[in-house]
Amino acid sequence: MANFERGEQMHAPLTDLPLSFDNASVRAGAVTILDRISLAIAPGAPTLLIGPNGSGKSTLVRLGMGLIEATSGRVLWGGHTSDDGERRAVVFQRPVMLRRTAAANVAYALASRSAAAGAMPGRVEELLKAVGLGALAGRPARRLSGGEQQRLALARALARDPEVLFLDEPTASLDPASTKAVEDIIRVTAASGVKIVMATHDLGQARRLAGDVVFLVRGRLVEHAGAECFFTSPATPEAAAFLRGDLVI
Amino acid sequence: MTEGVSALELVLGGDANLYSIVWLSLYVSLCAVALAALVGFPLGALVALVRFPGRSFLVVVLNAFMGLPPVVVGLAVFLLLSRSGPLGSFGILFTPRAMIFAQALLVLPIIAALARLTIEELWSEYRDELTAMRIGPAGRVTTLLWDARFSLVTTLLAGFGRAAAEVGTVMIVGGNIDGFTRTMTTAIALETSKGDLPLAMGLGLVLITLVILVNAFAWGVRRYGELRAG
Numbered sequence: 001m002a003n004f005e006r007g008e009q010m011h012a013p014l015t016d017l018p019l020s021f022d023n024a025s026v027r028a029g030a031v032t033i034l035d036r037i038s039l040a041i042a043p044g045a046p047t048l049l050i051g052p053n054g055s056g057k058s059t060l061v062r063l064g065m066g067l068i069e070a071t072s073g074r075v076l077w078g079g080h081t082s083d084d085g086e087r088r089a090v091v092f093q094r095p096v097m098l099r100r101t102a103a104a105n106v107a108y109a110l111a112s113r114s115a116a117a118g119a120m121p122g123r124v125e126e127l128l129k130a131v132g133l134g135a136l137a138g139r140p141a142r143r144l145s146g147g148e149q150q151r152l153a154l155a156r157a158l159a160r161d162p163e164v165l166f167l168d169e170p171t172a173s174l175d176p177a178s179t180k181a182v183e184d185i186i187r188v189t190a191a192s193g194v195k196i197v198m199a200t201h202d203l204g205q206a207r208r209l210a211g212d213v214v215f216l217v218r219g220r221l222v223e224h225a226g227a228e229c230f231f232t233s234p235a236t237p238e239a240a241a242f243l244r245g246d247l248v249i
Numbered sequence: 250m251t252e253g254v255s256a257l258e259l260v261l262g263g264d265a266n267l268y269s270i271v272w273l274s275l276y277v278s279l280c281a282v283a284l285a286a287l288v289g290f291p292l293g294a295l296v297a298l299v300r301f302p303g304r305s306f307l308v309v310v311l312n313a314f315m316g317l318p319p320v321v322v323g324l325a326v327f328l329l330l331s332r333s334g335p336l337g338s339f340g341i342l343f344t345p346r347a348m349i350f351a352q353a354l355l356v357l358p359i360i361a362a363l364a365r366l367t368i369e370e371l372w373s374e375y376r377d378e379l380t381a382m383r384i385g386p387a388g389r390v391t392t393l394l395w396d397a398r399f400s401l402v403t404t405l406l407a408g409f410g411r412a413a414a415e416v417g418t419v420m421i422v423g424g425n426i427d428g429f430t431r432t433m434t435t436a437i438a439l440e441t442s443k444g445d446l447p448l449a450m451g452l453g454l455v456l457i458t459l460v461i462l463v464n465a466f467a468w469g470v471r472r473y474g475e476l477r478a479g
Binding site: 065067084085086089090092095096098099100101108109112140142160 | 374375377378380381382383384388392396397399476477478
């Protein structure tokens with residue numbers, strides 16, 4: 001995997017971390033999707049959001065990304081509530097490919113960050129190589145395989161030079177080889193200083209990638225702990241049951 | 250049968266009168282579609298993306314106006330452009346420019362309404378990604394129009410079909426002046442009534458061939474686009 005050495009603009013001061021949820025709730029009508037979440041996500045190793053289906057992981061990703069607003073409570077990015085979101089990026093479980101080539105998809109994301117036009121072709125190539133798609137630059141993005149599309153979505157997200165990269169179950173529908181390729185990119189990205197906040201229901205993946213774990217059940221934050229501590233001695237019965245493979249309802 | 254043979258002779262023999270009518274018809278219809286697309290695509294995209302008071306009413310009006318009676322549009326444009334009308338000072342009544350203007354008005358609702366449908370569908374797919382990339386309203390419109398470009402070719406075709414086939418509007422605002430504002434459809438109507446069936450049939454033949462060729466070209470463009478851009 002090519003390295004992720006990044007350009008000058010990567011050294012901009014951190015502005016979005018810590019990411020803090022202050023008693024934040026999200027409701028849709030009578031349904032509470034997230035229930036008074038208080039949580040601080042600091043720079044460092046990847047934060048993995050885990051929990052059974054319907055626990056609110058994806059909603060927490062969207063809230064943290066600023067795609068939705070809290071019904072009550074608030075979200076603070078680096079201590080401020082203003083949401084310019086310039087240095088946040090997200091990869092969805094099923095990313096939508098623009099009807100263009102792989103290279104044009106990355107170029108589009110670069111342009112959205114007002115990257116210098118002259119530097120763009122080189123940067124596009126660099127990003128595509130970094131995710132192992134250098135040879136597929138001219139291929140229509142929608143004709144790539146699921147794993148390739150997911151890697152392209154990562155390249156597109158990285159083109160935005162994020163300080164925080166949200167990933168919403170990015171490997172949920174991928175085969176093991178594609179999953180490994182995506183995980184490798186996530187590791188290299190995290191090592192380059194990008195904060196990864198990733199939702200997954202795959203415990204093995206959480207063990208492989210997590211620096212800390214946020215465990216959610218039915219929209220409630222049940223436990224937030226360092227990965228080692230969480231996996232070896234969970235503090236709550238729900239987390240223990242989830243790790244045993246029991247159904248947590 | 251003899252009229253059919255004469256019609257073919259006119260077409261294959263490159264009859265100057267016939268082909269001057271064909272070129273004018275093409276010129277008027279293509280200009281009208283281009284003009285309508287220039288307004289209709291952004292209008293359709295805006296209606297698809299922006300929520301504003303009266304939007305639903307506008308959607309209903311656009312949909313309803315897809316079936317505007319050409320003679321009514323012709324009459325309205327005639328009143329606008331006639332010497333005593335608000336745009337009478339332009340002095341373009343009974344000219345190809347008046348015909349382009351009238352046909353563009355006729356085609357505009359078709360292009361805007363179909364573009365709205367296409368863009369709205371694409372927006373529901375792209376919303377999360379474009380929002381996450383912080384793309385502003387103008388960027389969204391241009392992105393969606395560009396990415397829907399191959400679907401929008403069909404919209405252009407619908408507009409062209411409407412423009413190329415209509416008689417009433419161009420008859421009223423163009424006046425069907427020989428060698429100046431006579432189009433294929435108005436000429437077919439006139440020559441049939443005069444009993445000059447070979448010319449009418451020849452023009453009909455050319456009209457149908459042109460419509461098939463334009464559709465084939467558009468299909469080719471769309472197919473090529475799908476292969477190239479996915």
